[in-house]
Amino acid sequence: MLIEGASTRLIISLVGEGGIGKTTLAKNVHNDEVVKRHFELASAWITVSQPYNLTKVLMEMKRQLCKSGADCLVEENNAIEQLIECVRTYLQTKRYVIFLDDVWDENFWDDTKLALPNNNEGSRIIVTTRNAAVADSCRETPYDVVQNLNPWSQTLAWELFCKKAFKYEFQGNCPQELVQLSIEIVRRCQGLPLVIATIASLLSTKEKVESEWRKVLDDLNSKVEINSQFSRIQKILSLSYYDLPYSLRSCFLCFGIFPEDYSISDERLFRLWIAEGFIKAKVGKTLEEVAEEYLSELTKRSLVACDQLKIIGLGNGFRVHDLMRDVILSLAYDVCFCHTWDKKRSKSRVRDRRLIISGSTKDVLDNVESSVVRSVFLFDLDDDQFVSNSFMVLEVENAPVDTLPKELGKLFCLKYLSLRNTRVKVLPKSINKLHNLESLDIRDSLIRKLPKAINELANLRHLLAYRHNHRAQNIFYFDRGVTIEEGFGRLDVLQTLTLVEADIGGASLMKELEKLTNLRWLGISKLTKEIWRALCASIGKMNHLKRLFLSSINESDVLDIYNTFHLHLISCTNSYSSDG
Structure with a gap:
């Protein structure tokens, strides 16, 4: 149906309850090599979620489709009509496939359909949704298909359960003495793959004896008594949280800080966990290596899913299912782990250690006990008026921040500072007073030169300072890095330094x-x-170096690095373009 069939544009809607496997099925199709070859000129995966931002949806569609930049020259601040025209023009003569994941709003298709032409090239659009009304709204021709995904049969559920629960022993088969208990456990999972995989992964960490299996079944039975189907699933999933070692619980709750369907790189998680103090030192291992063990354990337990980021070299991306995120938010609220600020809560006092702000910071200061808040995460702000000297973590994303206050140095507790995707051009000299700072992320900002004061940050472990060119077809192409001044050799605990411009x-x-x-x-x-x-002489002394990115000024300056060093990842580009 996807590759063969009518040449008219076809819309296929996958409908089913949360955890049934809609996104997993769509992802498998999206990643299939035959599908990739068939739609090699135009393919995009768009996570919509709720509430959706039409401008962002169209911008992401444009970014994935118009990789070269030559076909689409619309700037990010242009009107929705121009973005629609840009995408539509690009797709008009191409056979394309667009995946629209997690659509909730019945009006979404009406808002976006003008960008997706019916060009009789055999194009396909795949929609995943929990709402049958959304699927009906996407049907425009008799060829369009609505496919309902039902709970798995007992046979399929049993196969998945055994694969997860006994993946390390018994050749993936259930021992006879546990069969009856296992059958009862699988029944309680209600045919939902997400629930089956989560409970089975929990059991994979248990001793394979009847007493352990019985405890889990008793817990499941207590949750099944809950009237609401949604609440019942949430309670079942929460069993895996309470089974986690205490050292992993806070790390898991951190996924609730980020927006729904948000993919977080492993290295970003590690820096955040370390700054928050969640990672405990182990003899012979760096904190980052311990953090990697923590994340590996969360993944093994099917609590966190891995998806490869598009830009190689930034590590893997990790996310949680939206049902699991609902569980996290409920648990986080119960233990005062974090608080999401919105207008509806403008009257309430914030006493949580972590504060998430999206939109405006108006009235936040009047309702926050700043002596309690230690970490602030800001997403898509329309102002920049929030700061406190008690913060340990300050993460700003896409905020309209142009300058930093000279008093930045008063944030003496700060361990993690991210100014990514801001308009900041200069770091104040007072940054040298941030003696506890461990991570500084200024990627995709306007900072071109690091002040000499940076060299006094003795605890700095990670400095990320490049601007990636998303239009370039070369995935390793960067618009620019930063310049640094003499004396940076004093940063002897630094583990990440990218991207430094060598001409100065x-x-x-x-x-x-x-x-x-x-x-x-x-x-x-x-x-x-x-x-x-x-x-070369300096790199030869870096015994721990795993990844190296090099870019030369001229095409003639070919750098022969592949036979020089044995690293996990080496990238070399032989031409450099600067935007001045």
């Missing part, structure tokens, strides 16, 4: 790099053959 400082800059022996990830741009030779 040259060979002497590369010589000082040899002091950073703890580096795991290094990115250098604007290299020449002469600077490269100086860099």
Whole structure:
């Protein structure tokens, strides 16, 4: 149906309750190599969720489709009509496939359909939704299909359960003495793959004896008595949280900080967990390595799913199912883990240690006990008026922040500072007073030069400072990095340094790099053959280096690195373009 069939545009809607496997099925189709080849000129995966932002949906569609930038030159601040015209023009003569995941609003199709032309090229649109009315709203021709996904049969549910529960022993088969208890447990999962996988993964960590199986079944029986189907599923899923070691519970709750269907890179999680103090030191391992063990355990338990990020080199992306996120938010509320600020709660006092703000910060200060709040996460702000010297974590995303206050240095508790996707151009000199700062993320900001004061941050472990060009077809193409000043060799605990421009400082800059022996990830741009030779000697002393990104100024300056170092990931581009 997807590849063969009518040449007219076909809309296929997958309908079913949460946890039934709609997104998983769509993802498997999206990642199929035959499908990729058939729609190689135009393919996009768009996570819609609720409430949806039409401008962001269209911008993301444009970004994924118009990779070269030549076909679509609309800027991000253009009107919705222009974005629709841009996408429509690009798709008009192409065979395309668009996946629209997690659609809730019946008006969504009316808002977006003009961007997706019926061009008789055999194009396909796949929609996933829990709402049958949404699927009906997408049907425009007799060819369009609504496919209802029903709970799994006992046979399929049993196969998935055994695969997850006994994946480390018994060749994936259930021992005879546990069969009857296991059958009862599977029945309580109501044919939902998400619930089956979660409970089975929980059992995979247990001793394979009747007493352990009986405890889980008794817990499930107590949850089945709940009247609401939705609440019943939530309570069942929450069993996996209470089975976690205490060291992992806060790490898991952190996924509730981010918006629904938000993919978070593993390295970003590690930096956040470390700054929050969730990672406990182990002899012979870095905190980042311990954090990786924590994340691996959450993944094994089917609490967190991994999806490869589009930009290689940033690690894997991780997210939680929206049903699991609902569980997290409920648990987070009960233990005062975090508070999401919105207008409806403008009258309430905030006493949680972590505050999430989306939209405006108006009236927040009047309702926050700043002595309690330690971490603030800001998403899509329309102002920049919130700061307190008690913060340990401050993450700003897409906020209209142009400058930072000179008093930044008064945030003496700060361990994690992210200014990603802001309009900040300069870091104040007072940043040298942030003696506890461990992570500084200024990616996709307007900062071009780091002040010498940075060199006084003795505890800095991660410095990310590049701007990625999303239009470039080369996934390793960066618009620019930053320049640094002499003395940065004092940052001897630094593990991540990317992207540094080598043309200012040259060979002497590369010589000082040899002091950073703890580096795991290094990115250098604007290299020449002469600077490269100086860099080689420094890299040779970096025994922990795993990833290296290099970019030369001229195409003629080919850097022969592949036979020089044995790293997990090496990328080299031989041309550099700067936006001035």
